[in-house]
Amino acid sequence: MPDDEKTRSERTLESILEGKKLDAYAEHCTKKMHVCGLCGAVGYQRKPMKPIGSKWVCIDCMRELKEILDTLPQWEAEIQIGKEMSKKIDDTLGV
Numbered sequence: 001m002p003d004d005e006k007t008r009s010e011r012t013l014e015s016i017l018e019g020k021k022l023d024a025y026a027e028h029c030t031k032k033m034h035v036c037g038l039c040g041a042v043g044y045q046r047k048p049m050k051p052i053g054s055k056w057v058c059i060d061c062m063r064e065l066k067e068i069l070d071t072l073p074q075w076e077a078e079i080q081i082g083k084e085m086s087k088k089i090d091d092t093l094g095v
């Protein structure tokens with residue numbers, strides 16, 4: 001049926017155009033795209049990222065990093081306690 005033929009070729013043309021649009025869009029994004037150096041997430045405008053040294057870090061990792069930095073004194077205290085504990089154990093065992 002000719003109508004069907006027309007629709008099919010129109011559809012083909014549309015899908016080609018759609019593909020070209022996607023290519024252009026992908027290219028457009030690639031320019032602004034960065035890969036998070038920590039979690040490997042690919043981000044562009046929708047996933048905010050900041051460069052740290054030569055790496056880009058996404059907002060999610062940045063939040064985690066901030067949390068770690070915020071709890072750093074506590075973490076250091078824990079490490080210190082751990083060191084003292086193992087020293088005490090060593091002393092007790094006479095190592």
Ligand SMILES: [Zn+2]
Pocket residue numbers: 036037038039040041057058059060061062
């Ligand atoms: Zn990340």
